Amino acid sequence: MGYRVPLPAALANLCQGGCFVSTEAAFRAGSSVEVSFRAAGDQCGGNGIVVRDEAGRGVGVEFSGTNDALLAFVRQFDAADAEARGTLVAGVSEVEIRVR
Numbered sequence: 012m013g014y015r016v017p018l019p020a021a022l023a024n025l026c027q028g029g030c031f032v033s034t035e036a037a038f039r040a041g042s043s044v045e046v047s048f049r050a051a052g053d054q055c056g057g058n059g060i061v062v063r064d065e066a067g068r069g070v071g072v073e074f075s076g077t078n079d080a081l082l083a084f085v086r087q088f089d090a091a092d093a094e095a096r097g098t099l100v101a102g103v104s105e106v107e108i109r110v111r
Contacts, residue, residue, distance in 0.1 A: 017107035022048055022100065023069060027085050029059060032108050033069040040064055046072055048106040050099070055081035058111060070108070
């Protein structure tokens, strides 16, 4: 479970405090990870701790630090209605997670 190379994933949920990333890879709770993705042409990224591992479904990550692009995307996401959120999520690409 020491994935130093980025693993493909999908962003399932997102807020300022963290995210849930869908992945088939298993991570131990407490693992230090980095999550990154592209949204609206920007490279978004955050570091955090795995707080929940749902084997085969994905992991919940609590952010300990994020870049400005991720914070801007979260603000835009939070301000959007349900339809606009769907559009924003559909534009997310290149989601990856790796152990730090």
